Amino acid sequence: MPDLNCTYRPPVKCNGFDPRAFRWAQTMRLAVEEINQSAELLPNYTLGYKILDSCGYPLTGQRAALAVLNGLSEDDSPTCSGASPLLAVIGESGSAQSMVVSRILQPFRIPMISYFSSVIPNDDYQVKAIAQLLVHFNFTWVGLVRGDHEYGRFAVQGLLRELQGTKVCVAYQEIIPMLYNRQRTLEILQVMRSSTAKVVVVFSTEGELTPFLRDYMTQNITGIQWVASEALITASVFTASEYYPYLGGTIGFGIRKGKISGLSDYLRTVNPQMYRNNTLVKELWEALYGCDPSLSSGSLLPSCSGQETLLEQHSAYMNTSSPRVAYNVYKAVYAFAHSLHNLLLCQPGSGPFQYNSCAQSNNIYPWQLQHYLQEVTFNIAGEEVNFDLKGDSISYYDILNWQRGMGGEH
Incomplete structure (x- = not known):
């Protein structure tokens, strides 16, 4: 998450690297490649894509959205000369970013499917579920x-x-700063320590919660029953053994998991030898192995061969046992593909637009694709996918409880 200080122009550069989010990006690539190789879905058409990094931050997400709308240079982009080269957007990885990007796309009527905001499925369903859970367990002081x-x-x-x-x-309400503030964190922890409420409901992302929990563990606060939202309950970073004495027993609602055949093998094809000039692959290797595959002399990290084997313990990237967010990405790509396929099947004179017209296959407008997206229904891995009038998908959640297995795993 980039630093935000209004006394200078915010930098575009991201801080850190998220292997989990990189897995989501690879899932999108896999789905696009599957569709492009399909003889049934969009035959004779090739999907193109561009993946941009918002760094999990609204301002950078705004820059990414404008970049993909404008192209490489604003000067080179003709204004209103035809249909948008961008038909749809899949994103964002959080509600704040999604709202910003959505507002930018809305005037251009470009459809957008979020894969990890509380709008998919609508957050109203989640808070209803959490409220019912609190009542069910007779948690009366939280x-x-x-x-x-x-x-x-x-x-x-x-x-x-x-x-x-x-x-x-509700005993108290506390807000974790988006940018880490130790003094504020200690104040929140003191409230939690002194309160008689031993059940804590948390709506947070792993970005701000990670440093918060480090201080929580350092302060050795135990005896808290955490109730977590979907943004936290499936974050594999918190399933490490050092977190268990403090987070064991956490319960919450996670995005419904699905199955993506071939994802694990696809992730293993990513290595610095195949993608020599890809800075993200370099950062992936640095994050997983603590070494620099580029052999640059100025690196502070030891050199690595780039032939290292991705191991199962690198779960932030390689965990494909129960895809949830990745499954949402996968379904979003297929939702757009099926919608585009239906649009291209339109028979002249029987179309849904003015005078029963169809979209022109060589000049499709995003709002025309959105019309088909709102009506699309398809099956994937045995699950029916569609959207209601508000743009929400059918709400399914998995109830998760963090417990230690027989072998000590979590």
Whole structure:
């Protein structure tokens, strides 16, 4: 997450590397390649794509959206000369970023499917589920902790609304700063330590929660029953053994998992030898192995061959046992592909647009694709995918509880 200080122009460069998000990007590539090789879905057409990094931050997401709309240079982009070269967007990885990007795309009527915002499925369903869970377990005295963003704010507002008329009372509400602030973190931890509420509901992303939990563990606070939202409950980084004494027993609702055949093998094809000039692959190797595959003399890391084998313990990148966010990415690509396929099957004189017209296959407008997207229904891995009038998918959640297995795994 880039530093934000209004006394200077914010940098575009991202801080750190997220192997989990890189896995989502590779999932998109896999889906596109599958569709391009299909003889049934979009035959004789080739999907193209561009993947940009928002760094999990609204400002950078805004820059990415404008970059893909404008092309490499604004000067080279003709204005209103025809249909947009961009038909659809898959993103974002958080509600705050999604809202910013959506507002940019809306005037151009470019459809967008989010793969990891609380809008997919609609967050109203999640807060209803969490409220029912609190009532079911007779948790009547709880604390609320949220991140300082739209996702956390709207989720807490929704939960408070759902808890009205129940026996569940809120002991405190605390906000974790988006950018790490140790003093503020210690103040929140002191509230949690001194409160008699031993159940804490958290609406946060792993970005701001990771440094918060490090301080939580350092302060040796135990005895808390965490109830986590979908943004946290499936974050593999918190399943490491050092977190278990503090987070063991955490319960929450996760995005429904699916199955993506071939994803594990596809992820293993990524290595510095195949993608020599790809900085993200270089960063992946640095994150997984702590070495520099580029053999650059100025690197602070030891050199590595680039032939290292990706191991199962590198779960942040290689964990494909129960795809959830990646499955959403996969379904989003196929949703657009099926919609585009249906658009291209339109028979002249029987189309859905003015005077029963169809879209021109060589000049498709994004709003025409959106029409088909709103009506699309298809099956993938045995699951029916479609969207309601509000643009939400059918709401399914998995209830997850963090426990230690017989072999000590989590």
